[in-house]
Amino acid sequence: MNYFIYDIDGTLYDFDKGERNSEGKTKSYDESDFKKDLFQNVRSFFISKLNYSEEAVDALFRKMDAEGDKKFSVFVQKNHGVSRGDYFNYVWDLDPSKYVSPNENLNRIFDTTKNNLIISNAPRIWASRVLEVLGIEEYFSSGNLFTGELEICKPKPEIFEMAVEYFKTEPTKCYSIGDQEDTDLLPANKLKMKTIMVRNKSKDHTPTHEIDSINELLERLF
Numbered sequence: 501m502n503y504f505i506y507d508i509d510g511t512l513y514d515f516d517k518g519e520r521n522s523e524g525k526t527k528s529y530d531e532s533d534f535k536k537d538l539f540q541n542v543r544s545f546f547i548s549k550l551n552y553s554e555e556a557v558d559a560l561f562r563k564m565d566a567e568g569d570k571k572f573s574v575f576v577q578k579n580h581g582v583s584r585g586d587y588f589n590y591v592w593d594l595d596p597s598k599y600v601s602p603n604e605n606l607n608r609i610f611d612t613t614k615n616n617l618i619i620s621n622a623p624r625i626w627a628s629r630v631l632e633v634l635g636i637e638e639y640f641s642s643g644n645l646f647t648g649e650l651e652i653c654k655p656k657p658e659i660f661e662m663a664v665e666y667f668k669t670e671p672t673k674c675y676s677i678g679d680q681e682d683t684d685l686l687p688a689n690k691l692k693m694k695t696i697m698v699r700n701k702s703k704d705h706t707p708t709h710e711i712d713s714i715n716e717l718l719e720r721l722f
């Protein structure tokens with residue numbers, strides 16, 4: 501028996517409703533309006549709620565980027581005493597129907613892979629709305645939706661160890677499926693899980709499979 505750990509954004513759906521970039525490929529996270537809108541909200545949170553200047557926000561973005569730190573929610577909690585929940589509710593208040601198209605194939609995929617778990621660094625307010633737009637919320641209603649509120653998040657291998665514990669299995673029987681190698685696949689690979697790279701090319705490890713879209717998953721696996 502195999503176990504399947506899915507990322508959400510850029511993995512279960514193509515960014516910006518599958519819009520193409522100049523090369524005719526689906527957009528990456530960095531190319532997406534989704535990321536642009538999300539970071540506009542981050543910027544506006546720091547300016548309107550925490551009285552940062554535009555320049556101070558730019559400096560902070562550069563610093564977080566250089567340190568590879570993606571946890572703004574932890575930063576605001578530690579440095580400004582803002583609860584992560586308040587931060588999430590403000591920044592992630594986006595309408596997923598602007599970025600996400602329903603995909604009927606997903607039902608067949610989750611019915612087939614059966615042992616399904618999501619690990620997302622996005623908060624629950626966003627993850628649950630996306631699952632609803634995708635029409636797959638019933639597959640992830642039994643504790644098998646790990647979201648950004650957890651203290652431990654990707655790329656820490658511990659979050660993948662929690663997945664192994666959830667499934668009561670061994671890492672070698674798990675597949676991690678995602679569009680970002682550094683967060684979704686490398687820590688899983690470190691634990692000897694199998695990995696499936698979606699859309700992007702891997703640079704730092706050899707994934708078990710590379711696919712252009714989640715729609716190719718079943719034909720590749722079975």
Ligand SMILES: [Mg+2]
Pocket residue numbers: 507508509510511678679680
């Ligand atoms: Mg992703």
